[in-house]
Amino acid sequence: MSEIIKVGMADLKTCIKPDGVTTLGLGSCVGVAIRDPNTGIGGLVHVMLPDSTAIKNSNLNIAKFADTGIVELVRQMEALGANKSRMVAKIAGGAAMFASSRPDIVQVGQRNVEATIAVLNQLKIPILAKDVGLNYGRTVIFYPETGDYVIRAVGKPETVI
Amino acid sequence: MGSVNLDEVSEKYNDVLKEIGNIGAGNAMTALSQMLQTKVDMKVPQVKLVELSEVGTLMGGEEQIMAAVFLGVEGDITGSMMFMVEKASAKHLIKKVMMGMAPESDDFTDMELSALKEVGNIITGAYLNSLSTLTNLKIYPTPPDLQVDMAGAILSVPAIMFGLNGDKLLLIQSQFFDEIQIDGFFVLIPDLESYAKILSSLGIPVDLEGE
Numbered sequence: 502m503s504e505i506i507k508v509g510m511a512d513l514k515t516c517i518k519p520d521g522v523t524t525l526g527l528g529s530c531v532g533v534a535i536r537d538p539n540t541g542i543g544g545l546v547h548v549m550l551p552d553s554t555a556i557k558n559s560n561l562n563i564a565k566f567a568d569t570g571i572v573e574l575v576r577q578m579e580a581l582g583a584n585k586s587r588m589v590a591k592i593a594g595g596a597a598m599f600a601s602s603r604p605d606i607v608q609v610g611q612r613n614v615e616a617t618i619a620v621l622n623q624l625k626i627p628i629l630a631k632d633v634g635l636n637y638g639r640t641v642i643f644y645p646e647t648g649d650y651v652i653r654a655v656g657k658p659e660t661v662i
Numbered sequence: 663m664g665s666v667n668l669d670e671v672s673e674k675y676n677d678v679l680k681e682i683g684n685i686g687a688g689n690a691m692t693a694l695s696q697m698l699q700t701k702v703d704m705k706v707p708q709v710k711l712v713e714l715s716e717v718g719t720l721m722g723g724e725e726q727i728m729a730a731v732f733l734g735v736e737g738d739i740t741g742s743m744m745f746m747v748e749k750a751s752a753k754h755l756i757k758k759v760m761m762g763m764a765p766e767s768d769d770f771t772d773m774e775l776s777a778l779k780e781v782g783n784i785i786t787g788a789y790l791n792s793l794s795t796l797t798n799l800k801i802y803p804t805p806p807d808l809q810v811d812m813a814g815a816i817l818s819v820p821a822i823m824f825g826l827n828g829d830k831l832l833l834i835q836s837q838f839f840d841e842i843q844i845d846g847f848f849v850l851i852p853d854l855e856s857y858a859k860i861l862s863s864l865g866i867p868v869d870l871e872g873e
Contacts, residue, residue, distance in 0.1 A: 550825055
Protein backbone atom coordinates (compact mmCIF):
# COMPACT_ATOMS: atom_id res chain seq x y z
CA MET A 502 0.00 0.00 0.00
CA SER A 503 1.35 3.37 -0.94
CA GLU A 504 1.14 6.33 1.36
CA ILE A 505 0.71 10.02 0.63
CA ILE A 506 2.86 12.13 2.93
CA LYS A 507 1.57 15.57 3.85
CA VAL A 508 3.70 18.68 3.60
CA GLY A 509 2.56 21.72 5.59
CA MET A 510 3.07 25.39 4.88
CA ALA A 511 6.78 26.28 4.92
CA ASP A 512 7.63 22.60 5.23
CA LEU A 513 9.38 19.89 3.18
CA LYS A 514 9.19 16.09 2.99
CA THR A 515 10.85 13.34 0.99
CA CYS A 516 9.39 10.00 -0.08
CA ILE A 517 10.27 6.84 -1.99
CA LYS A 518 8.05 5.15 -4.59
CA PRO A 519 5.26 4.07 -4.53
CA ASP A 520 4.60 6.73 -1.88
CA GLY A 521 3.70 10.28 -2.84
CA VAL A 522 3.83 13.73 -1.29
CA THR A 523 1.06 16.32 -1.12
CA THR A 524 0.44 19.85 0.02
CA LEU A 525 -3.05 21.30 0.36
CA GLY A 526 -4.28 24.73 -0.65
CA LEU A 527 -1.22 26.34 -2.18
CA GLY A 528 -1.92 30.02 -2.73
CA SER A 529 0.91 32.44 -3.37
CA CYS A 530 3.33 29.80 -2.10
CA VAL A 531 5.05 27.46 -4.58
CA GLY A 532 5.06 23.67 -4.39
CA VAL A 533 8.39 22.47 -5.76
CA ALA A 534 8.34 18.75 -6.60
CA ILE A 535 11.63 17.01 -7.40
CA ARG A 536 12.38 13.39 -8.25
CA ASP A 537 15.17 11.10 -9.35
CA PRO A 538 13.42 8.81 -11.86
CA ASN A 539 16.00 6.01 -11.52
CA THR A 540 15.59 5.52 -7.79
CA GLY A 541 12.00 6.71 -7.40
CA ILE A 542 13.13 9.05 -4.64
CA GLY A 543 11.25 12.32 -4.58
CA GLY A 544 10.11 15.17 -2.43
CA LEU A 545 8.14 18.35 -2.13
CA VAL A 546 8.92 21.71 -0.56
CA HIS A 547 6.22 24.32 0.17
CA VAL A 548 8.09 27.56 -0.49
CA MET A 549 6.63 30.70 1.12
CA LEU A 550 9.24 33.37 0.45
CA PRO A 551 11.88 33.88 -2.23
CA ASP A 552 15.06 34.67 -0.35
CA SER A 553 16.36 33.77 3.10
CA THR A 554 19.16 36.33 2.90
CA ALA A 555 16.61 39.16 2.74
CA ILE A 556 15.34 38.26 6.20
CA LYS A 557 17.10 39.45 9.32
CA ASN A 558 16.12 36.76 11.72
CA SER A 559 18.23 34.26 13.57
CA ASN A 560 15.91 31.26 13.99
CA LEU A 561 15.19 30.55 10.36
CA ASN A 562 12.93 27.80 9.17
CA ILE A 563 14.90 26.81 6.08
CA ALA A 564 11.93 25.13 4.35
CA LYS A 565 10.24 28.54 4.19
CA PHE A 566 12.53 30.00 1.53
CA ALA A 567 13.15 29.08 -2.10
CA ASP A 568 16.94 29.27 -1.79
CA THR A 569 17.40 27.26 1.41
CA GLY A 570 14.33 25.03 1.06
CA ILE A 571 15.12 23.60 -2.38
CA VAL A 572 18.77 23.05 -1.47
CA GLU A 573 17.73 21.21 1.70
CA LEU A 574 15.22 19.04 -0.19
CA VAL A 575 17.94 18.04 -2.67
CA ARG A 576 20.32 17.31 0.21
CA GLN A 577 17.76 15.07 1.96
CA MET A 578 17.00 13.24 -1.31
CA GLU A 579 20.71 12.65 -1.87
CA ALA A 580 20.99 11.28 1.65
CA LEU A 581 18.34 8.72 0.67
CA GLY A 582 20.37 7.71 -2.36
CA ALA A 583 19.10 9.99 -5.11
CA ASN A 584 21.53 11.44 -7.64
CA LYS A 585 21.38 15.17 -8.26
CA SER A 586 22.45 14.85 -11.89
CA ARG A 587 19.32 12.83 -12.61
CA MET A 588 16.90 15.05 -10.71
CA VAL A 589 14.00 16.76 -12.50
CA ALA A 590 11.44 19.21 -11.12
CA LYS A 591 7.87 20.38 -11.58
CA ILE A 592 6.43 23.46 -9.94
CA ALA A 593 2.93 24.75 -9.12
CA GLY A 594 1.36 27.64 -7.22
CA GLY A 595 2.53 31.23 -6.97
CA ALA A 596 -0.95 32.66 -7.47
CA ALA A 597 -1.88 36.31 -6.96
CA MET A 598 -4.74 35.61 -4.54
CA PHE A 599 -5.92 39.20 -4.12
CA ALA A 600 -6.00 42.36 -6.16
CA SER A 601 -4.49 45.05 -3.97
CA SER A 602 -3.05 48.51 -4.24
CA ARG A 603 0.07 47.07 -2.67
CA PRO A 604 2.42 45.54 -5.22
CA ASP A 605 4.14 43.50 -2.50
CA ILE A 606 0.86 41.61 -1.97
CA VAL A 607 0.09 41.14 -5.65
CA GLN A 608 3.59 40.14 -6.74
CA VAL A 609 4.49 37.83 -3.90
CA GLY A 610 3.45 34.71 -5.82
CA GLN A 611 5.28 35.75 -8.94
CA ARG A 612 8.43 36.52 -6.94
CA ASN A 613 8.27 33.06 -5.37
CA VAL A 614 7.99 31.49 -8.83
CA GLU A 615 10.92 33.51 -10.18
CA ALA A 616 13.11 32.67 -7.19
CA THR A 617 12.20 28.98 -7.46
CA ILE A 618 13.13 28.87 -11.15
CA ALA A 619 16.41 30.68 -10.45
CA VAL A 620 17.39 28.26 -7.68
CA LEU A 621 16.53 25.20 -9.79
CA ASN A 622 18.53 26.61 -12.70
CA GLN A 623 21.47 27.21 -10.42
CA LEU A 624 21.30 23.61 -9.20
CA LYS A 625 21.00 22.51 -12.88
CA ILE A 626 17.75 20.69 -12.17
CA PRO A 627 15.54 20.89 -15.29
CA ILE A 628 11.96 22.10 -14.86
CA LEU A 629 9.78 19.70 -16.86
CA ALA A 630 6.43 21.37 -16.23
CA LYS A 631 4.82 24.22 -14.37
CA ASP A 632 1.34 25.42 -13.47
CA VAL A 633 1.84 28.80 -11.85
CA GLY A 634 0.33 32.25 -11.41
CA LEU A 635 -3.30 33.23 -12.02
CA ASN A 636 -5.55 33.89 -9.04
CA TYR A 637 -6.66 30.64 -7.48
CA GLY A 638 -5.44 28.10 -4.94
CA ARG A 639 -4.08 24.65 -5.83
CA THR A 640 -3.80 21.35 -4.02
CA VAL A 641 -0.96 19.24 -5.40
CA ILE A 642 0.01 15.56 -5.18
CA PHE A 643 3.35 14.32 -6.52
CA TYR A 644 4.22 10.72 -7.35
CA PRO A 645 7.99 10.20 -7.78
CA GLU A 646 7.41 6.81 -9.38
CA THR A 647 5.72 8.26 -12.48
CA GLY A 648 6.56 11.93 -12.08
CA ASP A 649 2.86 12.76 -12.19
CA TYR A 650 2.08 16.07 -10.51
CA VAL A 651 -1.68 16.15 -9.88
CA ILE A 652 -3.26 19.58 -9.48
CA ARG A 653 -6.70 20.29 -8.03
CA ALA A 654 -8.41 23.66 -7.82
CA VAL A 655 -11.87 24.77 -6.71
CA GLY A 656 -14.42 24.52 -9.53
CA LYS A 657 -11.87 23.30 -12.07
CA PRO A 658 -11.18 19.84 -13.49
CA GLU A 659 -8.21 17.97 -12.05
CA THR A 660 -5.07 18.21 -14.21
CA VAL A 661 -1.84 16.25 -14.29
CA ILE A 662 1.38 17.92 -15.40
CA MET B 663 18.49 47.41 12.41
CA GLY B 664 18.69 44.70 15.04
CA SER B 665 17.00 41.36 14.94
CA VAL B 666 13.25 41.81 14.83
CA ASN B 667 10.97 38.93 15.58
CA LEU B 668 7.25 39.41 15.33
CA ASP B 669 6.62 36.21 17.29
CA GLU B 670 8.29 37.73 20.34
CA VAL B 671 6.51 41.04 19.89
CA SER B 672 3.16 39.29 19.62
CA GLU B 673 3.68 37.05 22.62
CA LYS B 674 4.83 39.93 24.77
CA TYR B 675 1.88 42.11 23.91
CA ASN B 676 -0.72 39.39 23.64
CA ASP B 677 -3.09 41.03 26.14
CA VAL B 678 -3.05 44.33 24.29
CA LEU B 679 -3.58 42.65 20.95
CA LYS B 680 -6.39 40.61 22.46
CA GLU B 681 -8.06 43.74 23.71
CA ILE B 682 -7.70 45.46 20.34
CA GLY B 683 -9.11 42.36 18.69
CA ASN B 684 -11.97 42.21 21.14
CA ILE B 685 -13.03 45.81 20.69
CA GLY B 686 -12.53 45.70 16.94
CA ALA B 687 -14.54 42.54 16.49
CA GLY B 688 -17.24 43.89 18.82
CA ASN B 689 -17.59 47.01 16.72
CA ALA B 690 -17.65 44.93 13.57
CA MET B 691 -20.49 42.83 14.91
CA THR B 692 -22.47 45.90 15.89
CA ALA B 693 -22.10 47.16 12.32
CA LEU B 694 -23.16 43.79 10.97
CA SER B 695 -26.16 43.68 13.27
CA GLN B 696 -27.25 47.12 12.05
CA MET B 697 -26.81 46.09 8.45
CA LEU B 698 -28.83 42.91 8.89
CA GLN B 699 -31.27 44.65 11.21
CA THR B 700 -31.16 41.73 13.58
CA LYS B 701 -29.59 41.04 16.92
CA VAL B 702 -26.22 39.40 16.56
CA ASP B 703 -24.75 37.71 19.61
CA MET B 704 -21.06 37.12 19.84
CA LYS B 705 -18.63 35.27 22.04
CA VAL B 706 -15.46 36.88 23.35
CA PRO B 707 -13.04 36.73 20.43
CA GLN B 708 -10.07 34.43 20.65
CA VAL B 709 -6.72 35.89 19.76
CA LYS B 710 -4.53 33.10 18.47
CA LEU B 711 -0.88 33.01 17.62
CA VAL B 712 -0.75 30.10 15.20
CA GLU B 713 2.29 28.25 13.86
CA LEU B 714 2.48 28.60 10.07
CA SER B 715 2.43 24.82 9.70
CA GLU B 716 -0.85 24.62 11.63
CA VAL B 717 -2.62 27.49 9.94
CA GLY B 718 -4.79 25.40 7.65
CA THR B 719 -6.07 22.92 10.20
CA LEU B 720 -7.54 25.70 12.31
CA MET B 721 -10.44 26.28 9.94
CA GLY B 722 -11.35 22.69 9.32
CA GLY B 723 -8.54 21.91 6.92
CA GLU B 724 -6.51 23.67 4.26
CA GLU B 725 -9.08 22.74 1.63
CA GLN B 726 -12.08 24.18 3.46
CA ILE B 727 -13.73 26.68 1.13
CA MET B 728 -13.69 30.16 2.64
CA ALA B 729 -14.75 33.59 1.51
CA ALA B 730 -12.28 36.34 2.31
CA VAL B 731 -12.27 40.10 2.02
CA PHE B 732 -8.81 41.58 1.78
CA LEU B 733 -7.90 45.25 1.96
CA GLY B 734 -4.92 47.46 2.41
CA VAL B 735 -4.46 49.82 5.35
CA GLU B 736 -3.00 53.29 4.91
CA GLY B 737 -2.56 56.44 6.96
CA ASP B 738 -0.51 56.66 10.15
CA ILE B 739 -0.04 52.92 9.99
CA THR B 740 0.39 50.70 6.94
CA GLY B 741 -0.38 47.07 6.34
CA SER B 742 -3.34 45.01 5.34
CA MET B 743 -6.34 43.34 6.87
CA MET B 744 -8.50 40.34 6.08
CA PHE B 745 -11.84 39.00 7.22
CA MET B 746 -12.81 35.45 6.36
CA VAL B 747 -15.80 33.18 6.89
CA GLU B 748 -16.53 29.62 5.89
CA LYS B 749 -18.58 29.19 2.68
CA ALA B 750 -21.88 28.16 4.30
CA SER B 751 -21.69 31.14 6.66
CA ALA B 752 -20.96 33.41 3.71
CA LYS B 753 -24.04 32.05 1.93
CA HIS B 754 -26.12 32.70 5.05
CA LEU B 755 -24.91 36.28 5.36
CA ILE B 756 -25.61 36.94 1.68
CA LYS B 757 -29.13 35.58 2.04
CA LYS B 758 -29.80 37.93 4.94
CA VAL B 759 -28.39 40.96 3.13
CA MET B 760 -30.27 40.20 -0.07
CA MET B 761 -33.41 39.53 1.95
CA GLY B 762 -34.05 36.12 0.47
CA MET B 763 -33.38 37.16 -3.11
CA ALA B 764 -30.29 34.98 -3.37
CA PRO B 765 -30.70 31.84 -5.45
CA GLU B 766 -30.16 28.44 -3.82
CA SER B 767 -27.03 27.24 -5.52
CA ASP B 768 -23.62 25.97 -4.60
CA ASP B 769 -21.74 28.68 -6.44
CA PHE B 770 -21.79 32.42 -5.91
CA THR B 771 -23.40 34.70 -8.49
CA ASP B 772 -21.81 38.07 -9.25
CA MET B 773 -24.58 39.78 -7.30
CA GLU B 774 -23.91 37.55 -4.30
CA LEU B 775 -20.21 38.21 -4.48
CA SER B 776 -20.83 41.91 -4.58
CA ALA B 777 -23.17 41.68 -1.58
CA LEU B 778 -20.56 39.68 0.30
CA LYS B 779 -17.88 42.20 -0.53
CA GLU B 780 -20.11 44.89 0.94
CA VAL B 781 -20.62 42.89 4.14
CA GLY B 782 -16.86 42.41 4.38
CA ASN B 783 -16.27 46.06 3.71
CA ILE B 784 -18.59 47.10 6.53
CA ILE B 785 -17.18 44.59 8.99
CA THR B 786 -13.55 45.46 8.31
CA GLY B 787 -14.35 49.17 8.19
CA ALA B 788 -15.91 49.02 11.64
CA TYR B 789 -12.95 47.04 12.92
CA LEU B 790 -10.44 49.56 11.63
CA ASN B 791 -12.55 52.42 12.88
CA SER B 792 -12.38 51.15 16.43
CA LEU B 793 -8.65 50.58 16.10
CA SER B 794 -8.32 54.16 14.90
CA THR B 795 -10.39 55.54 17.81
CA LEU B 796 -8.49 53.42 20.30
CA THR B 797 -5.04 54.45 19.12
CA ASN B 798 -5.88 57.94 17.91
CA LEU B 799 -4.11 57.07 14.67
CA LYS B 800 -5.41 57.85 11.20
CA ILE B 801 -6.27 54.58 9.50
CA TYR B 802 -7.75 54.39 6.00
CA PRO B 803 -8.80 51.22 4.24
CA THR B 804 -8.12 50.77 0.52
CA PRO B 805 -10.83 49.22 -1.69
CA PRO B 806 -11.45 45.59 -0.75
CA ASP B 807 -10.98 42.52 -2.89
CA LEU B 808 -13.01 39.35 -2.42
CA GLN B 809 -11.84 35.80 -2.99
CA VAL B 810 -13.59 32.45 -2.51
CA ASP B 811 -11.06 29.65 -2.38
CA MET B 812 -9.33 27.08 -0.18
CA ALA B 813 -8.44 28.26 3.35
CA GLY B 814 -4.78 27.41 2.86
CA ALA B 815 -4.53 29.41 -0.36
CA ILE B 816 -6.24 32.45 1.15
CA LEU B 817 -4.17 32.30 4.32
CA SER B 818 -0.97 32.05 2.32
CA VAL B 819 -1.13 35.80 1.76
CA PRO B 820 -1.16 36.92 5.44
CA ALA B 821 1.13 34.00 6.30
CA ILE B 822 3.70 35.31 3.83
CA MET B 823 3.42 38.83 5.26
CA PHE B 824 3.86 37.49 8.79
CA GLY B 825 6.50 35.05 7.55
CA LEU B 826 8.80 37.94 6.75
CA ASN B 827 9.23 38.50 10.46
CA GLY B 828 8.48 35.23 12.19
CA ASP B 829 6.99 31.78 12.01
CA LYS B 830 3.59 32.54 13.46
CA LEU B 831 0.39 34.15 12.30
CA LEU B 832 -1.84 36.30 14.49
CA LEU B 833 -5.52 35.45 14.02
CA ILE B 834 -8.58 36.78 15.79
CA GLN B 835 -11.38 34.26 15.80
CA SER B 836 -14.78 35.72 16.44
CA GLN B 837 -17.78 33.48 16.84
CA PHE B 838 -21.16 35.06 16.38
CA PHE B 839 -24.70 33.84 16.31
CA ASP B 840 -27.33 35.11 14.02
CA GLU B 841 -29.70 32.23 13.32
CA ILE B 842 -26.75 29.98 12.81
CA GLN B 843 -23.31 29.97 14.34
CA ILE B 844 -20.83 31.81 12.21
CA ASP B 845 -17.08 31.58 12.63
CA GLY B 846 -15.36 34.68 11.39
CA PHE B 847 -11.63 35.27 11.35
CA PHE B 848 -9.94 38.64 11.41
CA VAL B 849 -6.32 38.97 10.43
CA LEU B 850 -4.69 42.33 10.99
CA ILE B 851 -1.31 42.51 9.29
CA PRO B 852 0.45 45.73 10.26
CA ASP B 853 3.88 46.34 8.78
CA LEU B 854 6.42 45.89 11.54
CA GLU B 855 7.01 49.60 12.12
CA SER B 856 3.25 50.07 12.37
CA TYR B 857 3.10 47.40 15.04
CA ALA B 858 5.30 49.56 17.23
CA LYS B 859 3.22 52.62 16.38
CA ILE B 860 -0.02 50.94 17.46
CA LEU B 861 1.45 49.79 20.75
CA SER B 862 3.19 53.05 21.61
CA SER B 863 0.07 55.05 20.79
CA LEU B 864 -1.65 52.96 23.45
CA GLY B 865 1.03 54.07 25.89
CA ILE B 866 3.10 50.91 25.69
CA PRO B 867 6.78 51.56 25.06
CA VAL B 868 8.11 49.16 22.47
CA ASP B 869 11.64 48.09 21.82
CA LEU B 870 11.70 46.41 18.46
CA GLU B 871 15.46 46.38 18.26
CA GLY B 872 15.68 42.93 19.78
CA GLU B 873 16.96 41.83 23.18
